[in-house]
Amino acid sequence: MDTVIVAFENAKFVRQLRELLESAGLAECLPCSSGDQVRRLLQRQGACCVICGPHLTDGPSEWLFDDLPPSCLMLMVGPKHQLDLCGSPDIFKLPTPLRREETILTVRLLIQFSHRMERFARSSRSSAEQRDIDRAKRALMEKRGLTEEEAHHRLQKRSMDEGRRLVQTARQVLAELEEPASER
Secondary structure, three states, X not given: OEEEEEEXXXXXXXHHHHHHXXXXXXXXXXXXXXXXXXXXXXXXXXXXXXXXXXXXXXXXXXXXXXXXXXXXXXXXXXXXXXXXXXXXXXXXXXXXXXXXXXXXXXXXXXXXHHHHHHHHHHHOOOHHHHHHHHHHXXXXXXXXXXXXXXXXXXXXXXXXXXXXXXXXXXXXXXXXXXXXXXXX
């Protein structure tokens, strides 16, 4: 199941939206009330989109938008007059009051679009970069006994923790794993 972050100042609205999306089997929802909480969650685990109000407890949601990973989309939900103040054409908007079917359809489409963007972002690597990432995964699998999925997750997590591109992290892991034991 996909993961979606639901971030609003109003905890009751977070709960209602979470119940709607999870009962529809659409996504696992992680609740937040501030942009800072969203940023911390995204560092620990990925999410395909952030559904939020125009304003969070620590400022406008637009401030958060630039910090999202490329394949993580933002859906801003609120009164039309507040959504009209949002200047970014890359933020999706859904006016309140929400209708169940429209909300589910919109979030379903955003999740699908996020997956397409993720595939596009992945395929934008050069073949040499992809080869290094694959080599690092194979090395982790052989030397640490991980599955391919676990090796990829470990590379991704370290990459996010260190604030580096995945290929840079893969090359560092290769250097560490290929270093003779006497040099460690």
